[in-house]
Amino acid sequence: MVVRLALSNDEIDRLFRALADPTRRDIVRRTLIAEATVSELADHYAMSWAAVQKHVAVLEGAGLVSKHARGRERMVRGNPAQIQRAQALLDSYEQLWRARVDRLDALFADDA
Amino acid sequence: MVVRLALSNDEIDRLFRALADPTRRDIVRRTLIAEATVSELADHYAMSWAAVQKHVAVLEGAGLVSKHARGRERMVRGNPAQIQRAQALLDSYEQLWRARVDRLDALFADDA
DNA sequence: CTATTGTACAACCAAATGGTTGTACGACTT
């Protein structure tokens, strides 16, 4: 599946920033496997409920998870599309390098 | 090309943290296309030389670029292998989600 | 030899981050 939507510079910042924390990565992991409430998530970490709530908010701001109300609970769900956008981003960097290798190859081919 | 080497939690933190800044991403971009000295890089940004030098140090700490001495200059070169490690990481998250989809599919298949 | 260039690094500062506790409130339970 190919991802199309482009991200602004700020969105990219938030995306990678959100991924640069082990607790947040673990929340993404868990919620990609199965959705969970903030309280359920908080049980797994050695920090206050409020701290976990903040991490979820950061992930939400980065588009990596979404929250859906269900009664008084908020179900947190991982968003694979945003992971794919990050992948697409990194892929574009790799392409730059490949292009450079190709240029160098062409140079040597000329020499031969 | 498949990347094997595993990264520690701290290394992953540093990797994504390093990518969460537009100046640093631009340095990665430039040095993947062609290596450059720190001074050459600094010319492109509206900040002091020292600030750019710090950004390069962060990228180096994250393994995204490497520096090689050449006379009094330090050539900065982007490291595609580290980009690929980041990709592999994100891919593992996407796999989790695919596994979940497969489980749900199996569930519905049982129902049918 | 002297001057200049490219680099490294320390000290400092403002803002952001990651954590805490406390308060508030709507939604279920009894």
Place this chain on the structure above:
DNA sequence: AAGTCGTACAACCATTTGGTTGTACAATAG
């Protein structure tokens, strides 16, 4: 109706981050 549960958010604090200027030094140029 009263109590509890899950959530949200503000205020606060220590540390980290992203920038600055200033000093130092090795390599090259004149």
